[in-house]
Amino acid sequence: MLDSCKLKSACNLPFICNKKINTAGTSNAEVPLADPGMYQLDITLRRGQSLAARDRGGTSDPYVKFKIGRKEVFRSKIIHKNLNPVWEEKACILVDHLREPLYIKVFDYDFGLQDDFMGSAFLDLAQLELNRPTEVTLTLKDPHYPDHDLGIILLSVILTPKEGESRDVFQTQSVRLSDQHRKSHLWRGIVSITLIEGRDLKAMDSNGLSDPYVKFRLGHQKYKSKIMPKTLNPQWREQFDFHLYEERGGIIDITAWDKDAGKRDDFIGRFVQLVIFGSP
Structure with a gap:
């Protein structure tokens, strides 16, 4: 019972309205060990193609987690019964250096059970050209089964430096940058x-x-x-x-x-x- x-x-409890985030991807020799300012990373999660089937019906209910270090910074909605999902979701992430990769992990939502892993990839932000929209295709892999074909995830990203703004001011402004990002933490x-x-x-x-x-x-x-x-x-x-x-x-x-x-x-x-x- x-x-x-x-x-x-x-209402009377403190809200976490923003978070300082470390993002990166592969490496770039031109990036100094200590970056001079903040960065803003705008991500559009567009779609997945040929994702892995994890359910008995030969399909999956995929969603995507974005993580930096051990912190989850964004999570997409669930697309039910689809191996070629279309999300078109936007997220704005604040970055204070370019030394850690942005990890993308895809899961199959299982109602009442543990969600199934569908593959992962990472994005090296240090390889991106600043202030320029970039289309990114990420091949999903399972570290335990590296030969398995798990499909791809397509993103659009823009990395923008914020060298002229202090971290405190930038954090305050970040509250207004993305409703979806804010709702995921409040x-x-x-x-x-x-x-x-x-x-x-x-x-x-x-x-x-x-x-x-x-x-x-x-x-x-x-x-x-x-x-x-x-x-x-x-x-x-x-x-x-x-x-x-x-x-x-x-x-x-x-x-x-x-x-x-x-x-x-x-x-x-x-x-x-x-x-x-x-x-x-």
Whole structure:
């Protein structure tokens, strides 16, 4: 049994309106070790071609992550059931040096499950000509299977120096540069879920019991409860908080599983909850 979802207003909590970002790609001997100023990188994620099929129907639900170092700086929308997706999404990223690559990673969205990796590439910004729009084609690869053909991603990019502006001023101005980039980092509320207990769950093991745990998913956010061994009436008493980014709310997908060592876990059941922002 799941406790009701509680929404906490985020109006009195601090927002992260912008982030300092380090981007780069391959190398360029002409770029000094310490760049004199800031850069602005405007990216248009255009489309993918011949992407890898990860679903049983021979298709995928791809989306793209852009990362610098270990930080995610932008995430695209999901294009359902398409190996040749068209995004045409724009992002504005702030750069304070050109020493780290911009990584592009593509995933297949799996509702209630772990998303499947579809390939990655990186862009060397130091190879770009400043102030000039550049069309970029990136070949996706899997480091574990380098010979696999995973398709391509097409981008348009412009790298612009901002040498005459201080970092503080540039960061303030960056709040207005891209609505999509800003929305990807600002949350509008918190969905708080308390997982209390399960009752009369289905027995999935030969001993007439299960080792149940619960997965929660809201958009790209995921949580997993602890595993309760050998019981059909587990007591969890755990709480999970999700950030609510969409203005109209979202859908929480809740699935119960039986943990099986050495093989695929057994699916017990699913519950889907619609969350409306501002509802009691």
